[in-house]
Amino acid sequence: MTASWRFSALADRHRALGSQLEDWSGMGTAWTYDKDQTEEYMAIRTKAGVMDVSGLKKVHVIGPHASHIINRAVTREIEALKPGRSTYATMLNEQGKFIDDCVVYRTGPHAFMVVHGSGLGFEALTMAAYGRNAAVLFDDDLHDISLQGPLAVDYLEAHVPGLRDVAYFSHIQTTLFGKPVMLSRTGYTGERGYEIFCRRQDACLIWDTIVAEGAAIGIIPTRFTTLDLLRAESQLLFFPYDNSEMYPFEDEPCGDTLWELGLDFTVSKGKTGFRGAEEHYRLKGKERFKIYGVKLEGTQPAVEGAPLLKDGKKVGVVTISMHSPLNNHTVGMARMPVDCAVPGTPLVVQNPTGEIRAVAAEMPFHDPQKLRRTAKG
DSSP states (O other), X not given: OOOOSBOOTTHHHHHHTTOOOEEETTEEEOOOOSSOHHHHHHHHHHSEEEEEOTTSEEEEEESTTHHHHHHHXXXXXXXXXOTTBEEEEEEXXXXXXXEEEEXXXXXXXXXXXXXXXXXXXHHHHHHHHTTSSOEEEEOSSEEEEEEESTTHHHHXXXXXXXXGGSOTTBEEEEXXXXXXXXXXXXXXXXXXXXXXXXEHHHXXXXXXXXXXXXXXXXXXXXXXXXXXXXXXXXXXXXXXXXSTTTSOOSSSOSOOOHHHHTOGGGSOTTOOOSTTHHHHHHTTTOOSOEEEEEEEXXXXXXXXXXXXXXXXXXXXXXXXXXXXXXXXXXXXXXXXXXXXXXXXXXXXXXXXXXXXXXXXXXXXXXXXXXTTTTOOO
């Protein structure tokens, strides 16, 4: 394991399942288990899986100027966010280029929690907070246990009455197994699911209880990297693995625009004043590439970073790919020229074991109308 400075209370549970606790964002994270990963994918798509995503960084912004800080740092209009609701947002640098994405939770009139990945979200928040009347608190005591899949609501509702009334991107303060938690109807799988924010001291009890009780209906522990199989189908980007930080330009510094990444929807209509706003709007129509879907022939997925060819010439790179025995397709996401990002464009994936024919395709591949993750009742 890479030397980490952040530690999950569930580390021993992951070791018992065969993980070596690889480093992600400073925390030892379960990238591998001693079992078939396809089983975990199928559980989340058809039943439910429980996953430790505590490596996500949790940052509280609290005080009279909290909403001003958030508004400066992220692309969403935060004043419109009601307590008990959350929103997916992005953060940019002064050049209008993507540096992180996050979910912003409004927990009170002057209280927010920002949950982000391995990008520069915390740095962006502290920069925006300079000289403001607010506290910015990095919180690694708070753990994040994600229960995702169609049976997640059935299981949790038995312990939290009224959970079905919690709308997509809403959260409630409640108790679970007698412990205080914040239950959020969010996740990163393309399925209906919940994130359980709990104290470090309660994480093991909550994890163990879900694993023990959930086994009867097919809920199983799942490793962090099973998200790669799920996100490839559900059009969910993962910084920096889909970005130029991983696949640098030949003659330009790293940095992708929201227009290129397909994340321009995260900018609230008409919003100005967020960091990088002027450059963001100026760069519209100047896309150097697009993140777009690929559908491959056969059952062999592309390896990460596989070259993407058109007419025998390299034009892009596949950033993530997977085969689904459930949906009977082999799909992925790729960085490709704008003129290739058209449904049906013939392409070739250059795998180490040989070439695979493919076509450009619209995403998401799983539940394209997003009815599963947003279902009511």
